Amino acid sequence: MTAVPGAVDREALRARYRIERDKRIRPDGNDQYREPTGRFAHFLDDPYVERQERSPVRKEVTVAVIGGGFAGLATGAHLRQAGIDDLVLIEGGGDVGGAWYWNRYPGAMCDTAAMVYLPLLEETGHVPTMKYTFAPEIFAHAQRIAQHFDLYRGALLSTQVEKVTWDDGTARWIVVTNRGDEIRARFVTMGTGPLHRPKLPGIPGIETFAGECFHTSRWGYGITGGDPSGAPMVRLAGKRVGIIGTGATAVQCIPHLARDSGELFVFQRTPSSIDVRGNHAIDPTWFATLPPGWQREWLRNFCTLQTGGFADEDLVMDGWTDISQRIRDRVVALVDEGAPLGQETMRLAYEDSDDEKMCEIRARVRSVVEDPATAAALEPWYRQLCKRPCFHDEYLQAYNRPTCHLVDTDGRGVDLIDETGVWVAGTHYELDCLIFASGFEVGTDYARRAGFETVGRAGETLSEHWAEGMRSLHGIHVHGFPNAFIVGFAQGGNLVSNVTHNLVEAATTIAAVIGHAQAIGAVEVEATAEAEAAWIDLLQSSERGFLGNPDCTPGYYNNEGRVLGPKERLGMTGHPGGPLAYFDHIDRWRSGGTFDGVSFGRRD
Ligand code: NDP
Secondary structure, eight states: OOOOOTTOOHHHHHHHHHHHHHHHOOTTGGGGEEOSOGGGGGGGSOSSSOOOOOOOOEEEEEEEEEOOSHHHHHHHHHHHHTTOOOEEEEOSSSSSOTHHHHOOOTTOBOSSOHHHHSTTHHHHTOOOSBSSOBHHHHHHHHHHHHHHTTOSTTOBOSOOEEEEEEETTTTEEEEEETTSOEEEEEEEEEOOOSSOSBOEEOOTTGGGOOSEEEEGGGOOHHHHOOOTTOOOOGGGTTOEEEEEOOSHHHHHHHHHHHHHSSEEEEEESSOOOEEOOOOOBOOHHHHHTOOTTHHHHHHHHHHHHHTTOOOSOOSSOSHHHHHHHHHHHHHHHHHHTTOOSSHHHHHHHHHHHHHHHHHHHHHHHHHHOSSHHHHHHHOOOSOGGGSOOEEOSSHHHHTTSTTEEEEEOTTSOOOEEETTEEEETTEEEEOSEEEEOOOBOOSSOHHHHHTSEEEOGGGOBHHHHTTTSOOOBTTTBOTTOTTEEEOSSTTTTOOGGGHHHHHHHHHHHHHHHHHHHHHHTOSEEEEOHHHHHHHHHHHHTOSTTOOOOTTSOOSGGGGGGSOOOHHHHHHTOOOTTOHHHHHHHHHHHHHHSSOTTEEEEOOO
16 A cells, blocks of 8 residues: 655645635636637537538437437447337537547547447447547547447438427427427437537637637637647647646647647646556457456446445556545555544545645656746646546646746636737737637536427426426436436436446436337336435435535536535436446346336326
8 A cells, every 4th residue: 555645744735725726716606607609609610511401301200319429329329229220310510429529629538548438349349549549539439339330320410409399199209400300209318418518718808819719629720730630730830829728628739739839828727637647559469358248347347446446456547546546445554553434534545545646746747847837837736536637648748848838827817818819917928829728518507508498298398397406317317208318427327537337327228218118018208206306315315426525626526616506416416325336226227127216108
């Protein structure tokens, strides 16, 4: 076991964490961000395909699968495996892939190991090239799933759903789109994505900037040159480029911008924690030796270790499992020393392990970044899981280039933007190009993020049903919305370190429920009000499932540092026993054949 950082003055560390957090707390919380409207409305356009006019489609299907990201793809794949031939996939982007269709910025990659992140590897036969794969390979894998499971057949791409309405008379969902389509579906699945609506910082004067600008989720290769594979962005040569934001996206694209820009100015409000990446190629010969069922085993292993459980070996071995393993080892050591196995010991173990980890992360910054003032500004002063942890082996190094300038705003953010550039603390930074790496909407209403309203039985909308917060059974079924299924992770496993694991579980469950309904000739499948209420009671019975800690530096993990109200808590919660407990529960539930809490109705 690694020793507890004896030299750490815990009180001083906590005090520093509080000072840094307080600098960043803003009264406007989530309202500090603005939507890309007005002159920024085109930030939501699809730059990758030409819009093709087509005739409206009117048809009847068994399942309408809304969303062509990994949620929809996994659902479609499992439905196909359950023998459902008659489905239509509807997607706003010009192709499948979801986040990996939209995010094509240079250096984009997944922070979760490909062996567990890429769904359906065994089924599609794909061998990931690297431990952590880059975005083009992930996008290609999404296309592979669509091809393998024949999901392109009849798919409506570049098509935004506008409304989904339950027609009680015919027991059908009517899905209306911006192309004038009207799809009547017995079942509808909604995998609309958690983080996909770009948001902009509400910096005064933002709309006055006269140079080139774009949001990272629609990278302007026409402005920069280069391509998603990381080819040189030749149009940035000699240009003064600014980037606002230093989250997971910025960390990945900044090394490329630093390489290709004449001068790069990185406007930082809070530094990310940058742990070691350690990427390497995957040996196909080794891969071929994996036994059937290996991916399920790897998924469980990663989930177990990442959430503090015990396993004989660490199959993935990365920064996500490392912190949990440290906590686990520390608990064992404390118990060996006579501490009782309980909440207080767990808390101590967590704090010790986190202090140790963050000391290492700060030391890494100092050892990599040559300029001491820049290094100091890049040191993160908060617990690792307060913000999305980042892993990179070229990000910190980028600041050693003489043309890469960190403009640290000491927690305040950019003060002002004008026609020619950005102001911070009285200094004006003249820019030719400004890139917003300012993230995506989190915690706004489901219908707003999905882009459509769902109208259930008796005309009740999902927004009305969730006016006081999300309510569901298992994060999937909603009372009053028969034959509709959510494909997500909230109120389910809520495993944020490997989102696709949640999606595959949801897809498997949905396919089992629809398959059962078909087998017994049920017309309506609906969570009972009692089952939904009991599930919400279970979720609220413990603090464990909630993300968010008010002591943390603000960010989207904790409602921007504001106290979580009941509504926010419901949207950020998972099973109180943790992700693995949920996955075990849902596996038993769908395999048991009785589907307790869901009624299967016939109409004779
Ligand atoms: P984030 O929301 O994580 O980051 C937004 C950045 O903008 C933050 O650094 C924020 O600062 C900064 N910012 C906001 N307003 C201002 C302002 N007024 N002045 C200066 N800076 C400002 O967005 P990302 O796109 O980086 O990441 C979103 C999520 O997408 C990630 O957390 C992750 O879940 C996912 N992602 C996953 C990847 C993967 O590997 N799988 C890769 C990339 C993204 P502050 O921190 O102070 O709020």
